Amino acid sequence: MNTKFLIIGDEKGKRIEVFLNCLKNKSFYNYNVLTWQEIINNQGEIEKYLENGTIVKIEPPEKDLYLYKSFLKIGLKENNLDERKIHNIDFSKCPIIDPSNWYKGIEKVFLDIDFQIKNSEHRNIFMMNDINESLIMMDKKRTYDMLEKSSYMNKEFYLPKRLKSYKNYNEFREEVENKYIKCFIKLRCGSGSEGVIAYSNNPRFNEEKIHTSLNYSKEENIFYSGYKVNSTTEKDIIKKLINWVFENGAHVETWIPKDRYNGLAFDTRSIVIDKKSEYLLGRLSKTPITNLHLKNERKESIEYLNEEKLNTIKIASEAVMNVFNNSFLAGIDVVNSRNGKPYIIDVNPFGDLLHHLIGTNKNIYYKEIDKSVEKIKLMGES
Numbered sequence: 415m416n417t418k419f420l421i422i423g424d425e426k427g428k429r430i431e432v433f434l435n436c437l438k439n440k441s442f443y444n445y446n447v448l449t450w451q452e453i454i455n456n457q458g459e460i461e462k463y464l465e466n467g468t469i470v471k472i473e474p475p476e477k478d479l480y481l482y483k484s485f486l487k488i489g490l491k492e493n494n495l496d497e498r499k500i501h502n503i504d505f506s507k508c509p510i511i512d513p514s515n516w517y518k519g520i521e522k523v524f525l526d527i528d529f530q531i532k533n534s535e536h537r538n539i540f541m542m543n544d545i546n547e548s549l550i551m552m553d554k555k556r557t558y559d560m561l562e563k564s565s566y567m568n569k570e571f572y573l574p575k576r577l578k579s580y581k582n583y584n585e586f587r588e589e590v591e592n593k594y595i596k597c598f599i600k601l602r603c604g605s606g607s608e609g610v611i612a613y614s615n616n617p618r619f620n621e622e623k624i625h626t627s628l629n630y631s632k633e634e635n636i637f638y639s640g641y642k643v644n645s646t647t648e649k650d651i652i653k654k655l656i657n658w659v660f661e662n663g664a665h666v667e668t669w670i671p672k673d674r675y676n677g678l679a680f681d682t683r684s685i686v687i688d689k690k691s692e693y694l695l696g697r698l699s700k701t702p703i704t705n706l707h708l709k710n711e712r713k714e715s716i717e718y719l720n721e722e723k724l725n726t727i728k729i730a731s732e733a734v735m736n737v738f739n740n741s742f743l744a745g746i747d748v749v750n751s752r753n754g755k756p757y758i759i760d761v762n763p764f765g766d767l768l769h770h771l772i773g774t775n776k777n778i779y780y781k782e783i784d785k786s787v788e789k790i791k792l793m794g795e796s
Contacts, residue, residue: 416466420470424475453523458530466539473764510637514602521549551744554665557760560738573757574669598666598759601663623645627703630654669702671751684728688742690732691731694727731748744762745761
């Protein structure tokens with residue numbers, strides 16, 4: 415069987431370039447590239463690339479504003495935006511516009527791809543990303559629901575306690591104002607730190623505090639995600655930001671105190687490929703939000719965690735991927751709590767681009783290439 419790769423991704427992003435460089439370094443030149451821009455213009459375009467023996471890797475849309483606008487338009491039927499409003503949005507400011515509508519657009523395009531691939535199953539095609547499970551992973555509520563069903567029986571990982579869904583800040587505040595509480599308020603369909611608010615309340619001093627990279631521009635009336643985590647106790651700002659997250663669909667869960675190293679709080683990104691944790695990366699921060707694009711420190715977990723903790727994280731993340739049984743790979747974010755329990759705080763279907771490994775032989779893409787070639791060869795033999 416003649417094996418070939420089909421890479422679907424953003425022509426302006428880094429992921430396609432990095433993956434192709436890894437293929438070329440392994441002297442593997444049998445590949446095709448299909449961009450999201452091409453798929454948006456012709457959703458049937460993928461059909462001509464689905465040859466027998468094809469390995470398909472889907473990379474996410476990244477920073478292309480045309481794509482963001484296009485997915486919003488595709489999701490129109492589910493929400494209130496119209497094409498004229500979308501056309502008039504100043505995307506140069508990179509605002510976060512109707513994330514649930516954006517997700518609906520992504521969902522429709524992904525499911526169209528899935529339909530075409532399933533109609534080509536007789537051609538022996540291996541998906542590095544399971545479409546349906548990837549869509550679940552991109553929705554924090556659906557991810558939690560799926561893992562919660564397993565966690566009752568599976569004690570290899572834990573979940574932060576989920577708080578109820580709130581309509582707005584006032585309803586939320588009415589319930590928590592007399593409680594000592596620390597929680598994370600997250601956009602249900604946000605990516606990275608987008609729309610993530612670490613919230614704490616101290617009723618003794620009537621003090622609320624948040625940490626977040628979410629910002630609001632009063633002059634332009636837009637919400638946007640920055641590259642710095644800010645903290646504030648100003649009630650008007652807190653109310654404004656929390657209201658926006660609730661209005662756009664929120665997932666709220668208790669704040670699990672993270673283990674610390676050299677005075678920094680940390681969690682761990684575990685890259686799981688074919689049900690095995692292949693790489694552990696610590697994300698260390700002075701703030702409760704550890705995402706690496708916020709200029710937080712990164713450190714290979716093996717350099718500072720003992721074998722027991724490393725194994726705990728590996729077992730937990732591998733157990734998560736046994737729940738997402740159809741998925742070949744994902745990045746699992748694990749919090750080592752101070753009582754030693756591993757808590758799952760995110761499952762990222764596209765969490766495998768580790769910038770510090772680009773150009774090195776540790777790049778996790780190499781492992782993905784080798785493993786996926788093994789898988790499709792086994793499929794051809796069966």
